[in-house]
Each structure stands twice: as C-alpha cells, then as structure tokens.
Amino acid sequence: MKQANLTEVAKLAGVSISTASRILNSADGTIPISENTRQKVLSAAKQLGYVPSAAARILRMGASRTIGVLGTSAEFFRYIGTYGGHSFANESMSGLMDAALRHGYHVTLLTGLKETEGLLQDLGVIDGLLVLNHDLSKYPDPVALLDAFAKPIVYVFDYPSQSVYSAPDDSGGAKLAVEQLLKAGHRDIGFVRKAEFKALFDRRQKGWADAMQAAGITPRPEWLIELPDSSELRTLPPITAAICTNQGTFQRFHSQVQALGLRVPDDISILTFAHKSSPVEELNASRVVVSVADIVAHGVTTLIHLIEGDGKVNLSRLFAYEYKPGITLGTLT
Amino acid sequence: MKQANLTEVAKLAGVSISTASRILNSADGTIPISENTRQKVLSAAKQLGYVPSAAARILRMGASRTIGVLGTSAEFFRYIGTYGGHSFANESMSGLMDAALRHGYHVTLLTGLKETEGLLQDLGVIDGLLVLNHDLSKYPDPVALLDAFAKPIVYVFDYPSQSVYSAPDDSGGAKLAVEQLLKAGHRDIGFVRKAEFKALFDRRQKGWADAMQAAGITPRPEWLIELPDSSELRTLPPITAAICTNQGTFQRFHSQVQALGLRVPDDISILTFAHKSSPVEELNASRVVVSVADIVAHGVTTLIHLIEGDGKVNLSRLFAYEYKPGITLGTLT
DNA sequence: CTGAAAGCGCTTACAG
DNA sequence: CTGAAAGCGCTTACAG
Incomplete structure (x- = not known):
C-alpha cells in the first residue's frame, strides 16, 4: 500500500492542493477557511491515511527540527x-x-x-x-x-x-590538579597520558606544564610519562606525584605502579582527570571532575x-x- | 554564507546540471564521463564547498538510510x-x-x-x-x-x-519461573505487578496463570498482588512464593515484605523477571532473564x-x- | 475563502 | 560523452 500524498487527498476532498495544504497545517490560523471545506479535507486525509512527506516539507521549508x-x-x-x-x-x-x-x-x-x-x-x-x-x-x-x-x-x-x-577548561583543571599536589607538599609532579585523544590530552598536558612553570618548577622531560599500549612500565622517573589524564590512564598507571612494588599514596600520590560518574569514583581516587x-x-x-x-x-x-x-x-x- | 547547490557548481564548471550530478555521484560507474569534465566539476564543487541537500536527494530517491x-x-x-x-x-x-x-x-x-x-x-x-x-x-x-x-x-x-x-517470550518466561518454584516445592505462588507497562505485564501474568493451571493449581484471586504506587502493603496473602514482574517491582516488594517482618527466602521465596544487566544482579535475586x-x-x-x-x-x-x-x-x- | 503556479535541490530516463 | 526536461511532495506568495 503506497502512502497517499497531498494531491490525492485534495482530489478526494474536491479542493485544490493549496487548500488541502493549508488545512492540514492548521498552524497558520491567520488564513480563514470555511468549516465545510475543512471537514472534507480532514476526513479525506483520515480516510487515505495521509502522512506528509517529511523530505518534501523539509526541502521546501529548510528546517527539520x-x-x-x-x-x-x-x-x-x-x-x-x-x-x-x-x-x-x-x-x-x-x-x-x-x-x-x-x-x-x-x-x-x-x-x-x-x-x-x-x-x-x-x-x-x-x-x-x-x-x-x-x-x-x-x-x-x-x-x-x-x-x-x-x-x-x-x-x-x-x-x-x-x-x-x-x-x-582543561588548562584550568590541570592548574587545579597541580595546586592540590603543591599544597600537599609535592614539587616533582609527573604527567601521565596515552596516545589517544591527542588534542584533548595535549591541552591537559600544557595546563600541567604551565602551572608548574607558574610555581617556579620546570618539569623535567622524563616527568612526562606516555603509557605504552601493551607493554609494561619498567621504571618510574624520580617523581613523588603524578597527574593522569583520564580514568583509563589512571587505572593502568595505578596498577603498574603497584606492580613495580610502590605503594599509593605512600610512595607516590596520584590525581586524575575524571568524569562525574566514572568508575574512578568507586576506586575513590583523588580527582578533578567535570560534568x-x-x-x-x-x-x-x-x-x-x-x-x-x-x-x-x-x-x-x-x-x-x-x-x-x-x-x-x-x-x- | 549560503550553501552552494548543484546549479551553481554546474555553472562554475561550465557544464549542465545533469553532468554535474552524475560526476558528483560517481557511484554509477556505468556512464562514461570525460576526464576533463570530471576534473572541472570536482574542482568547482570543492571551490564552492558543495554539500548535497539530503532532503532533495531523499525526496527524489525515496530512501534516507x-x-x-x-x-x-x-x-x-x-x-x-x-x-x-x-x-x-x-x-x-x-x-x-x-x-x-x-x-x-x-x-x-x-x-x-x-x-x-x-x-x-x-x-x-x-x-x-x-x-x-x-x-x-x-x-x-x-x-x-x-x-x-x-x-x-x-x-x-x-x-x-x-x-x-x-x-x-513472556509467557514462556512465566512458565519457567513457575516451574522453578514448583520444583522447589511451592504450590501457593503469587504474582506481583504494578500498573505500568500494562500489555507487557498482562502477558507475564497470563503466563503465570496458565502455568499454574497446567500444574493443576488454580491461583486464588488474592494471589495476584498489585503494588500500590505510594502506600505500603498492609498484609500478604497466604503464599509461600511470589513472582515479580520486573526489577522495580521486585525491589519494592522485597523491601515491603521485610517491613512486614518476613524473611526472604525463609518465609517467602521471590523470583523476578529481569534484564541481563539490571541491578537485581547485585542483589543476587533469583530471576528469569533475557537480553x-x-x-x-x-x-x-x-x-x-x-x-x-x-x-x-x-x-x-x-x-x-x-x-x-x-x-x-x-x-x- | 480558494486556486494556479512557482520553486525548494536533486536524479534519471530520454534524446541527441 | 552531454544536456533539456520531468518530477519527487510539499508551501506560499499572488491573484482572484
């Protein structure tokens, strides 16, 4: 059964397409329509099971909501x-x-x-x-x-x-993270990331570097830790704290740190970027969050x-x- | 900046609309096109930032994927x-x-x-x-x-x-639930539901009633428990087990049963319909599940x-x- | 109050 | 290899 179109509705109702169209879009109440015509069109539309073509309407109107x-x-x-x-x-x-x-x-x-x-x-x-x-x-x-x-x-x-x-505000988030670690007495603060989401993680990394500089600390190159995708971390640079760029990185880093025999937070503090509802919450990680x-x-x-x-x-x-x-x-x- | 259309692309390329259209939908490789014309159209489209109108194409083709x-x-x-x-x-x-x-x-x-x-x-x-x-x-x-x-x-x-x-297969699910309870020795098995999702819950309820009949048990009217939306359950009919029609009903019923001083499963067994990943799993409820x-x-x-x-x-x-x-x-x- | 006509931007037989 | 034309199904000035 093919869908009936406006032309068929108009024909059945015995009116022009224009009139049928106006009635079927009662939206425009400014144009007066005789009640008799309205009923004819409405019942024709109902009888034929008329469903307007969204494509045609959108093409004509230029909006699809x-x-x-x-x-x-x-x-x-x-x-x-x-x-x-x-x-x-x-x-x-x-x-x-x-x-x-x-x-x-x-x-x-x-x-x-x-x-x-x-x-x-x-x-x-x-x-x-x-x-x-x-x-x-x-x-x-x-x-x-x-x-x-x-x-x-x-x-x-x-x-x-x-x-x-x-x-x-990733830059501000990184700044906030660094400040918390400084407040806790840390100065040698690393930044841990992965290769994915480059643009986003670059911004967070830059925020870290900037906040460190602002505190008078120049991060040493090895403080930037890029987690390999598959292999394990063999050693850790001489840092007392690290900021992880997201929850996945945190989980990976956290377990690798422990695999190296280090305790969190006794040997190393970790703070991570996270989402409001991310599972990190269950791990009760220290974090900077955003919704x-x-x-x-x-x-x-x-x-x-x-x-x-x-x-x-x-x-x-x-x-x-x-x-x-x-x-x-x-x-x- | 308005979006350029096919007509403008064709004009810039110095070809007809038909030709421009054919080239821009290279899909149809059956029609041969001179390489020279192709390049002209392609570069015109690129220069104008041509994006085809999905509405027009769909109106014409009748499919939107x-x-x-x-x-x-x-x-x-x-x-x-x-x-x-x-x-x-x-x-x-x-x-x-x-x-x-x-x-x-x-x-x-x-x-x-x-x-x-x-x-x-x-x-x-x-x-x-x-x-x-x-x-x-x-x-x-x-x-x-x-x-x-x-x-x-x-x-x-x-x-x-x-x-x-x-x-x-809600009817089959209810049958499965009843069978498990019968196997555990129960005969007076209630069915607990709410007013919502009427059609769905009706099917489950009917499955329960049918399976009971098939086992030679005629459920008494009071074995059907409709949980009120706000008020508490005052009493329980004389049943030893109940089937809840979904996880929300289960959680509500479970807590109300306990509020009445009854222990689960010692005083009453409960089995519920559930989804594969629903939180009921955390409660370790006995359940019939579907993905x-x-x-x-x-x-x-x-x-x-x-x-x-x-x-x-x-x-x-x-x-x-x-x-x-x-x-x-x-x-x- | 109603209708004839243009046009939204495409695709595709059809004719060269 | 290329173009003129019809038509997908609507809406909306415009003219009565």
Whole structure:
C-alpha cells in the first residue's frame, strides 16, 4: 500500500492542493477557511491515511527540527548503554537527550562516518551539527571541510579557534590538579597520558606544564610519562606525584605502579582527570571532575539557539573542574 | 554564507546540471564521463564547498538510510546513559546502535511524541520505524494509526497481531519461573505487578496463570498482588512464593515484605523477571532473564531487511528467558 | 475563502 | 560523452 500524498487527498476532498495544504497545517490560523471545506479535507486525509512527506516539507521549508551528532569515532555509539562501561558515551547521551527533549528536537546519531572528505556527503537531514570530541585531525583539511557546512556547528569537548564550543577548561583543571599536589607538599609532579585523544590530552598536558612553570618548577622531560599500549612500565622517573589524564590512564598507571612494588599514596600520590560518574569514583581516587552531561547539554542548547537564530546567545563556554579528594593523594611533609 | 547547490557548481564548471550530478555521484560507474569534465566539476564543487541537500536527494530517491525509534514514552530517551540507572534504556541503546552501525544506518531518536493522532506528523525523514514497547493503547485507534504509515515497522518488546516483532517470550518466561518454584516445592505462588507497562505485564501474568493451571493449581484471586504506587502493603496473602514482574517491582516488594517482618527466602521465596544487566544482579535475586540488547538488535536487523526488501527474512521472533538462581529462592521441604 | 503556479535541490530516463 | 526536461511532495506568495 503506497502512502497517499497531498494531491490525492485534495482530489478526494474536491479542493485544490493549496487548500488541502493549508488545512492540514492548521498552524497558520491567520488564513480563514470555511468549516465545510475543512471537514472534507480532514476526513479525506483520515480516510487515505495521509502522512506528509517529511523530505518534501523539509526541502521546501529548510528546517527539520533535527540535530545530527558526530561521535568521537565510528565506534562511539556502540558504547552507549553498556552498563558500567563507557562513562563518557553514557554521560554524553544523558545530557544530549535531556537538552534535545527540552527543545523538542529529534536527534540523529550519525553512524556512517566516512573517514575522508566524504564526511559531509551523508549527514542526513539535519539543521545543525554537534561534534562530540571527534578527531578532526585525520581529515586532509578539517577547517575547510567543516567551513563548507553552511549550517550551525557546535564543538563539544574541543575548541577549534573561530568556532562555537562547549568544553571543559582543561588548562584550568590541570592548574587545579597541580595546586592540590603543591599544597600537599609535592614539587616533582609527573604527567601521565596515552596516545589517544591527542588534542584533548595535549591541552591537559600544557595546563600541567604551565602551572608548574607558574610555581617556579620546570618539569623535567622524563616527568612526562606516555603509557605504552601493551607493554609494561619498567621504571618510574624520580617523581613523588603524578597527574593522569583520564580514568583509563589512571587505572593502568595505578596498577603498574603497584606492580613495580610502590605503594599509593605512600610512595607516590596520584590525581586524575575524571568524569562525574566514572568508575574512578568507586576506586575513590583523588580527582578533578567535570560534568560531561552538563557540557553536552549546553552544547545542544547553544546549537539550537544558533539554528533558531536567537541573537542573544552566550556562545562558547568553558566549564570549570572541581577537585574531589580521595585516597590516592598523600601529604608530603 | 549560503550553501552552494548543484546549479551553481554546474555553472562554475561550465557544464549542465545533469553532468554535474552524475560526476558528483560517481557511484554509477556505468556512464562514461570525460576526464576533463570530471576534473572541472570536482574542482568547482570543492571551490564552492558543495554539500548535497539530503532532503532533495531523499525526496527524489525515496530512501534516507535512517531509521526512527519511538521510545516507551516521551521521557524514555532521557534515561539513556544515566549511570547505574535505567537498564532497559541502556541495554536497548546498546543493541540498537550495534545493529545500526553494522548496517550503516543512521538512527533518529524520535523525541517529539504527540500524544494524539498527530504522532505520524513528525517522524522526520526515516525509512522505517522501530517501536520500542511504546504504549499504543493511549491513542484513539492505534492500529489504524500505524497502518497509515506506509513504511516498514518493527515492534520490540511488544507483539501486536498482524505485525512484525522482536520480543521476549513472556509467557514462556512465566512458565519457567513457575516451574522453578514448583520444583522447589511451592504450590501457593503469587504474582506481583504494578500498573505500568500494562500489555507487557498482562502477558507475564497470563503466563503465570496458565502455568499454574497446567500444574493443576488454580491461583486464588488474592494471589495476584498489585503494588500500590505510594502506600505500603498492609498484609500478604497466604503464599509461600511470589513472582515479580520486573526489577522495580521486585525491589519494592522485597523491601515491603521485610517491613512486614518476613524473611526472604525463609518465609517467602521471590523470583523476578529481569534484564541481563539490571541491578537485581547485585542483589543476587533469583530471576528469569533475557537480553534486551539482543532483542532490540534483532528488531533493527529485521527492520533494515524489511526496508531493503530482502525477502528471505525470518520475520518475527520470540526470545526465550533463562533461569538464573539467586539467594531469594528457598526450598520448601 | 480558494486556486494556479512557482520553486525548494536533486536524479534519471530520454534524446541527441 | 552531454544536456533539456520531468518530477519527487510539499508551501506560499499572488491573484482572484
């Protein structure tokens, strides 16, 4: 059974397409319509089971009330809802849907990520794009690529210059982390990271280096620890404390430190970046946290304001980290 | 800066729209194109930052490679990603995105649920619809409503007659639960439910009643316990065991039973329906479980087969429950 | 109060 | 190898 279209409804009702269209979109109450005609059209539509073509309407109107979301990677959306699993994906979805629901926007999760210039060829019908810490560096010319997209874009957990973003203040978070360790008496403070999420981790690392310099300490090169993906850490540089760039890194580093026979926090203090709901909480790690859900929700709200052309939007925003003490930070006396 | 369209690209390249279109959709390799023309068009498109209009293409082609998802309620999507929270929403999303990614389909989460006949007016641009245990009974004429939708629909966790579904075998699950309790020596077995999710819980309840009858036991009316939403349970009927219709009901019932001074399982055994990852696991409740993720993933796969017109699809499917023993089921001797 | 017509941006037979 | 034209299904000035 093929879907009936406006033409068929109009024909059955014995009116023109224009009239049928007006009646079926009662939205526009300014144009007067005779009650008789209205009934004829309504019952014709009902009888034929008329469902308007979203594609045609959107093509004509230029708006779909749908936003698209680009995940961190093609695999990103697979992590949603894995219980106790990927806290970033889960918190993101929570903030995303919360904001989208509030504004009555549909959300399209963009799964067909082409790792080429073809990225923009398949975004579906969306009014704006939310870029969720997606690794743009893998495209030949990311700036040009996204400049070509004439609809609003908001970056989340990332802040390319010239663009609108909603992100955590990683530099400030690193500063906060360093200050806590200084306060506890540490001076030889390392920074532990992995190769992934380069841009994000670079910002956190720079924040660490800057805060150290500001405290009159020049971090020695070996204080920067890049955790290898598979092999184990053989030795540790002469540090009394370390900042881990995320929860995965923390868990890995924490267990490797113990494997080297060192005790936490007696021999080494550890402080980590974390999400509000991440499992690190269960380990009671000392951490600087930020709410992923809030950041994503703010990104969505900003995007929708941009789409709707609300001029009074407070555009980009940086969210401050908060320090949560835990058992992995000892005091050096 | 407005988005350039095909006409502008063609003009800049000095060719016709038809030619530009053919080149920009290299898919169709059957039509030969001179290399020279190809280069002109490609560079014009690049220079103008051409992004094709998804709406126009979909209107013309009739397919969007996007499926829409209707949640259990308008609030449903808000539960996604809430850590430790709504296991049904989380498991659903996991199965949903897993299957969608495998097939390269985008997913639109339908948030604008109109609680009226207007439901179909705002589904966005989708090729098919997944109905996730959505309460259809609240619409005046649900069957007609969805019959009017000329695209494929797959129901998940629900099985309206005449439709394609992917659902748990609730009747079989109840039978399994009763059998376990019978095996442990019980005969006076109650069924505990709440008012929500009526259709689903009705099926489970009927399964319980049928299995009891099959064992030669006629459940007494008071063995059916409807948990009040706010007030407490004052008394318990003379049963030695009870089956709870879901995890929320179990937690409520379990605590109220204890508030009445009864011990589990010494005074009363409890067995509950649950999801694979639901928190009940932490309580180590005796339960019959089914994988929500698997059921949803199968629904998505079926929907996509339907969309793509693959005739050899094994359509509707019922998933069997599995019994997981826990500490809440004692043996009556 | 109603209708004829243009046009949103594409794709694809069809004709050269 | 390339182009002119029809048409996907709507909405909305414009003219009555």
